[in-house]
Amino acid sequence: MQHILDAILAGADRPAFESLDIPESYLGVTIHKNEEAMFEAIPAQQRDPRSSLHLDEVPVPELAPGEALIAVMASSINYNTVWSSIFEPVSTFGFLARYGRSHADALRHDLPYQVIGSDAAGVVLRTGPGVNAWKPGDAVVAHCLSVELESPLGHDDTMLDPEQRIWGFETNFGGMAQLAIVKSNQLLPKPGHLTWEEAASPGLVNSTAYRQLVSRNGAGMKQGDIVLIWGASGGLGSYATQMAVNGGAVPVCVVSSPEKAQLCRDMGAELVIDRQAEGYRFWKDEQTQDPKEWQRFGRRIRELTGGDDVDIVFEHPGRETFGASVYVARKGGTIVTCASTSGFMHEYDNRYLWMNLKRIVGSHFANYREAYEANRLVSLGRIHPTLSKTFPLDQAGQAAYEVHRNLHQGKVGLLALAPSEGLGVTRPELRERHLTAINRFRER
Secondary structure, rough: OOOHHHHHHHHOOHHHHHHOOOOEEEEEEEEHHOOOOOOOOOOOOHHOOOHHOOEEEOOOOOEEEEEEEEEEEEEEEHHHHHHHHHHOOOEEEEEHHHHHHHOHHHHHHHOOEEEOOOOEEEEEEEEEEOOOOOOOOOOOOOEEOOOOOOOOHOOOOOOOOOOOOEOOOOOOOOOOOOOEEEEHHHHHEEOOOOOOHHOOOOOOHHHHHHHHHHHOOOOOOHHHHHHEEEOEEEEHHHHHHHHHHHHOOOEEEEEHHHHHHHHHHOOOOOOOEOOOOOOOOOOOOOOOOOOHHHHHHHHHHHHHOOOOOOEEEEEEOOOOOOOOOHHHHEEEEEEEEEOOOOOOOOOHHHHHHHOOOOEEEEEOOOOOHHHHHHHHHHOOOOOOEEEEEEEEEEHHHHHHHHHOOOOOHHHHHEEEOHHHHHHOOOHHHHHHOHHHHHOOOOOO
């Protein structure tokens, strides 16, 4: 593996990459099928990813048509990493088994281990038959949409393809590894002003936020919209906050500490609610919500906005907040939802939805065009990475633990082949122009 790293660090030319020997195995962060019941008696919030994530030497799979093998310099932790590691809400080995039955090339994915991870920045090493847009030596980032593209149902919106999957979660050979297998249409140019670990951090969450908030497939945000953003300094919310500010909307950022509130202000948001300091308790107990708290929350929003309710609620906590989200949206407003990190079984008072003509819109990752547009905003320096901390590959369990326990802010990165942070910048002039914004999260 060292010869691959040496070629990348030396900036070798394309013929040099084409002649590199590919090793027979590589190190990857894995979960094991024979451990999928290890947390059965433990509540989800108490499960510990440090017990289930392993760093294993695994064989390099054969490339199928339309695929690329990439040398991964860095990756990052997403909440689906946590779900994979705690086998919640279901074990991802069921996804691999179903995928394996779909066609011959997919059978490679159905293994007793899964290399996880849905983000990566690195360099193309090999391409399979039918790949023309990418060559060995190309610096790339990988988005996580994997589709077969054989059904007409997905040609207008690739997220609607019946064979749509999330790479590294519903497939094998993901990005938390020294090497990764991707479909070539998952690849996008690496933003040249970012380091490897910075470039690896926006992919999943930035594209998700773009579809959820900006795209016509999501909320279709416009200038002047008031947007309530839960977890506004976190891995997903921090990108929604930037998009709202850049798009001329008015974000109302909900956070859980003064430090996170300041991060939102540093991103350009003026209206911030520290829900911890203000003591909002939307549930009286496990079964009963408290509408009076919804009302108190709504009054606080109107105090900040000068009397206006929110046009769009950017929803991702799920069960804990969903009743409040439906309540505080304005008449005719939109609640756009994904993820549900606090629980998938949502409850809300339907009177506030139906009688006030509100809409609930489901959103999941992004289609190819949305992922491209989200990455383009990063490359232009309009959206900045929100990386706060980086771990080596052998500490992936600790990194996932911190995300699971909400001990982080922004994104948490992983170094794979990169020997240290700070490498990979090819556009230093653009980096210098945006250095303050790039370092915003890392300085805390």
